[in-house]
Amino acid sequence: MDKSKIVEIIKNKISEKIRNFENLITETRASNNDTKSSMGDKYETGREMLQQEINNLQRQLNEALYQQGLIQKVSADPSEKVQNGALVKTDKGLFYISASVGEIVFENNKIMTISDEAPLAKAMMGLRAGQTFSINNTHQTIENIW
Structure with a gap:
């Protein structure tokens, strides 16, 4: 993307x-x-x-x-791990870590923009594709990172 x-x-x-x-x-x-x-x-x-x-x-x-x-x-360069500026696809959705402006639609994909201070961002910060994390008793697997 x-x-x-x-x-x-x-x-x-x-x-x-x-x-x-x-x-x-x-x-x-x-x-x-x-x-x-x-x-x-x-x-x-x-x-x-x-x-x-x-x-x-x-x-x-x-x-x-x-x-x-x-x-x-924010850099548009590809990310290897979850960090500020990363676009993260989990089994639950797409998240862009930067400034929180709510949901945006890009290429028919709904992307939730979240701040790096958001609990969700903090839970997955530093993780790589294939790793899992939990927040509010919900387990998510990171499928891809751009």
């Missing part, structure tokens, strides 16, 4: 996520400015809630920017 194309799909998903968060923050800030009024404390609560929403969106944006930094460092 061509991992460089998978990396491109992930980069595009992360870039789209970043654009969405930036737009939401801009829109929320604009609505926060619209609520400024001389009507008193009633609107202060609304403005505070909007500010909390902006802070929440900013945290999510920062996480997406962190993921973007992670995916920039």
Whole structure:
């Protein structure tokens, strides 16, 4: 499988996520400015809630920017063992260890992207094709690694 194309799909998903968060923050800030009024404390609560929403969106944006930094460092070179940047086929599915952006579809294959911090990634880290591992009482065998 061509991992460089998978990396491109992930980069595009992360870039789209970043654009969405930036737009939401801009829109929320604009609505926060619209609520400024001389009507008193009633609107202060609304403005505070909007500010909390902006802070929440900013945290999510920062996480997406962190993921973007992670995916920039990932190598599309073939892997001999499970490591960051490895595409791993087990008897239960396909997993790409990099930035976690959920499920992607590539060449009619569903691939679950997972962080190297995910328990599943940690359970199979360093293993090679043919080896088995267990997580949550589920045994999996690594069939192939790209």
